[in-house]
Amino acid sequence: MTDPVAPIGPTARIYAISDVHGHLAPLQAALDLVDLDGDPGAELVLLGDYVDRGPDSCAVLEEIRETQRRHPGRVTALLGNHDDWLLGWLDGEDHDLDWLMGDADLMTVRSFLSPLELARALGHEDPGSDASRLDGPTMNRNLKRALLSRHRPLLAWLRALPRVHETEQQIFVHAGVDEEAGELWRAATPDHVLTEKFPASTGPFLKDVVAGHVRTHQLHPDGSHGVFHDGASHWYIDGAVEVTGRLNVLCYDVAEGTYSSSTAG
Template identity: 40%
Template sequence: MKTIYAMSDIHGMIGPFRKRLDQLNMDEFSAGEATLILLGDYIDRGYNSLKVLETIYELKCDLKDNMIVLMGNHDKWFLNFLEGHNPGWLGNSQATAFVSQFMPEEDMGKVYTLLSRYRQDLISDIARKAFEKYNSDLYSWMKSLPLYHETEHQIYVHAGVDEEAEDLWMYGTSDEMFYEKYPPVKGYFYKDIIAGHVSTSTASGHRNDHDIYYDGESHFYIDGIDSYPADAKEKDCIIPLLLYTEDNERGRYYSIRHDGRKALICEKKW
């Protein structure tokens, strides 16, 4: 039987992320009986982005091929910032908090001085050197994150694919579309698409929807974190957890509730 767990848009919220990890049987992954797929956006919003990245990286090193970690737009924006292509990324308190987690105190003094002078363009080089010095393995790993993961019946991706390209989507989809596609698409596609990026409240049209959204055909949106207000406390947020099982040519999708109970979303016959 094939078993896949998927999460997306952790956004620096280490508490809710660890709660979800605690609900998983890691022996199942180590034995190759299950795969964990993360769909991107590990940083920003919450104030523990570095801890989230370190946790994911350590887990990936342990689980190897039984864990897939994809690129999200916020992750890409951070990498672009380090390369000097996105100085405006440092324009919010969460981003500054993230940088302060890997930057020596004396260098952070320079950062705050440059911010006060509106010279974000000069900060990238300082930040990149610090990140490379103290987190070189993490930096190299982040730059290598894939844009999608394909199975026989599914496409796991941060934002989406070019569905007009049909079965040539992997050639018709630009890198930016994989992690920035908007608005969310609904309806039939020849493979199921499991994505984050767009809040489940936006996808469903229901303001307080924090759970997995299924459009009834081929699309599953699992970014519930961005459905919470910007000032929501980490302890009050729950990261949606999708479970997919497949046996005897039948696939079943479940939402794992906060207490660990499974709730069937749909069943498909392949």
């Protein structure tokens, strides 16, 4: 039996959250602030980087996918560079260990596998033993096969996520767009720029650009972690959850044309 779908009214508020980085509790606190269940005029855009750096990468993806399922047409999830790198590792050659070597203590991989599954992928049956008995390429292949075997639908969902979401007023994106292209930005911006553009752009543009990727303490003169607005067309919301334990939540009031922000964690 499927859940009944309530009629969707006009959008009154658009919320944005970015750079969850494997931190489930702050994400759940942020979703409580958005309150999609209690606010039929709310829409949510998640700007990517759901994995790496925190212990709950898999659970974060599952939470976002389930939130999207429960609120069809009201939740947009975009791809970030860390999500793209995870997929690139899964698709890559077994001898390419770069992403895996960057996964400190296999924290991201561990979030996808049970202790026994991890142990077997590492070449032993004891979940309490972390040292691999296998050479790097074989271990790499085993880990990728284990993730794909257990989470193929979830990873397929991740792979299908778009990289940009445009509204009448905003361009939501993980990192940024080719602003030098002006009105041709959508055709001119390569995929890797959408997820990896650096440094942050500032100043006026055709629409408001709402992005994550660049930690806001790098933009605020006082080094604070709140939402950063450049006074023109750019909003950056990556509050470095791995440092602060909190996520920034940006809200756009469609009728008023105004922004407000809060933090959750």
